[in-house]
Amino acid sequence: MKDNKDLLRFSIPQLLRWRMKETGDKVALREKDFGCWNSYTWKHYYEYVRKTGLGLREIGFGKGDKIAIISDNIPEALFIAIGAQAVGGLSAAIYQTSLPEEIEGILNYLKVSVVFCSDQEQVDKVAEVREKIPLVEKVIYEDPRGMRSYQSDSWFMFIDELYKHGEKVFKEEPDIFEKLVDEGKPDDVCHFCLTSGTTGLPKGAMLTHKNYINMGLQLTEVDPLEDTDEYLSFLPFAWIGEQMNSFGVAMATGISLNFPESVETSMEDLKEIGPHFMFGAPRIYETIRSQIWLKIDESYWFNRMVYNYFMKVGEEAAGYRMTGRKMPAKLKILAWLGKQMIFRPLVNQIGFLRLRRAYTGGAALGPELFTFYQAIGVNLKQIYGQTEIVGIAYMHRDGDVRPDTVGKPLPGTECRISDEGEILSRSDSVTPGYYDLPEKTEELLEGGWLHSGDAGYIDENGHLVVIDRISDVMHTSDGEMFSPMFLENRLKFSPYIKEAVIFGDKREFVTALINVDPIVVGKWAEDRGISFSTYMDLAGLPEVAELIQGEVAAINRNAEKDHFKIHRFANLYKLLDMDDGELTKTGKIRRKFVSEKYHDLYEALYEKERKEKKVAALYQYQDGQTTTVDTTIHFYTMEN
Secondary structure, three states, X not given: OOOHHHHHHOOHHHHHHHHHHHHOOOEEEEEXXXXXXXXXXXXXXXXXXXXXHHHHHHOOOOOOOEEEEEOOOOHHHHHHHHHHHHOOOEEEEOOOOOOHHHHHHHHHHHOOOEEEEOOHHHHHHXXXXXXXXXXXXXXXXXXXXXXXXXXXXXXXXXXXXXXXXXXXXXXXXXXXXXXXXHHOXXXXXXXXXXXXXXXXXXXXXXXXXXXXXXXXXHHHHHOOOOOOOEEEXXXXXXXXXXXXXXXXXXXXXXXXXXXXXXXXXXXXXXXXHOOOEEEEOHHHHHHHHHHHHHHHHHOOXXXXXXXXXXXXXXXXXXXXXXXXXXXXXXXXXXXXXXXXXXXXHHHHHOOOOOOOEEEEOOOOOOHHHHHHHHHOOOOEEEEEOOHHHOOOOEXXXXXXXXXXXXXXXXXXXXXXXXXXXEEEEEOOOOOOEEOOOHHHHHHHOHHHOEEEEEEEEEOOOOOEXXXXXXXXXXXXXXXXEEOHHXXXXXXXXXXXXXXXXXXXXXXXXXXXXXXXXXHHHHHHHHHOOXXXXXXXXXXXXXXXXXXHHHHHHHHHHOOOOHXXXXXXXXXXXXXXXXXXXXXXXXXXXXXXXXXXXOHHHHHHHOOOOOOEEEEEEEEEOOOOOEEEEEEEXXXXXXXX
16 A cells, blocks of 8 residues: 555455455454463454354344444454444444443433343343333343353344354355445444543444544554554443544554453553553553552662662653753763663563553643653653544654643644634544534534633643633632642642542632542551551541641642642542542543532531531442441641
8 A cells, every 4th residue: 555544545344354455364453361362363353343244234233223332342342343334334332330221321322223242241231221222122242151041032142143143144145245345435434432421421422434544544643653563452442542542543553452351450461462552541550650659668778769769860861851852971871770770670560661652641640640651761641632533633742742731733633722712623533423412513513623622722832731621610719710620630649649629619719629549548557557447447547637738738839829729628538439420431520520419528628617527428348238327527728
């Protein structure tokens, strides 16, 4: 092929077929099962997609029909999605953590006729709402364990049976699949990606073959990938952050996708694969950093001393690398020593030794975290986009990593800032709109530009700076504007703080509800002989409050303006959780929901003289049983 941009004339199934013809014997997919890695070449990949697509067609699935995927990251999820697309259908992915009533709402909204589930847990949830999803004609499952009670019901089908249908059709009509694949067009909608739903039910962003492939090509124009590169697929397939790699980047570049044995083993499996690039939400990098700090804290005093010395050297060297400046000879030698003696073995332990680039997106990341990873030799960079532009539209370049920005637009992406300060984008990766929501689509694409809903500006270096969601930007009672997300991220850089929720809109001062990190703070307490039994106990300890006060005080000392300072805070008695509706599936705070749920605590934060408040808290035992217990929340006022 003369030019990579020629790939834009393909649909995803057509591009898969081209890969099969060009590099059929090369490994395309790899899955760990029972401790062993099983490989699929591009030829195998295409054959399974053919079997799946023709099998779906045999059971009545055709052009314009929709299939929903509720699955762990397994090759079969891609076989199903691309197989459905190959016969003219559309796929959609639903988070595995979704509750039955959420699944019901999505299936009915998208008018889904077939559902694919990876295991019994997901099948059970679909079966629970069977009477409320009349359009669903078939539920296909991959793992037969625990499915005995469903086997006599024709509504359910084992995927092997689907493959047999596909093989039968292929023998009878050997040319039919090729003809169906040929009918696909790059601008056809192929997949519905559900938005994160920070303000309500998710919307189905319609994404085309061209949307995905264009994003993959744009990304690799900035950061080239080889077809020998490896990627670990461990993010939820329902998130655009995973789809952009499995649909877009993999098809555009020919890299190999690797599927871990389970979500629980993904970090261990990552060490075995040693990927060349990685994409993850901020929480992943925050967790890894906390684990590194714990290991250092538990090591001998001499090791800690050496680590701390070379960390300072690494941070200074990172400042030069991130800005593309030439490093002084002495610093270069010291940084090399630190890399060989300390950081190379450390990076190898977490599976990042072959990593050329690591990307983070989905939420903002504290500037200090970039410096930390760059200091230990991990080229961590920020990307920015949204579901409606296939996840990535802006990113840092090597040698131009500015932690307070999200980088520059990808090639072919236009950016402008509206008169209201909203970030607007335009590219071939922008969605045609939301499924069955014409008014929302009109708002999203008004004037031919994608409206992000985020406030931001372009700095003097041409980098995009994201302030916050326009709807979340707050003003004090004096009219001073501030970004709650910015302050929350500053707090979360502390190893002792896992999550924070900032308040202060139309109020005299800024306050915060804080989740302490149970692992790091728990270890801190144990080292000092402070006893506790539950997270609630830990969060309520006066010693922990004093620890967090110190962290908040450090944030306040570095605040650029007085109205950025946090005046009062409380440690929340429970961790914010997506199952409780406090976080979205991608880990973003559902701010309105949290402020309403904890309204009493929110109001108490602004009663300056109040020191504590008793609340009835729901406590869950390890066996899943719950009970209501009384606990006391303490409020702390900072000396600003």
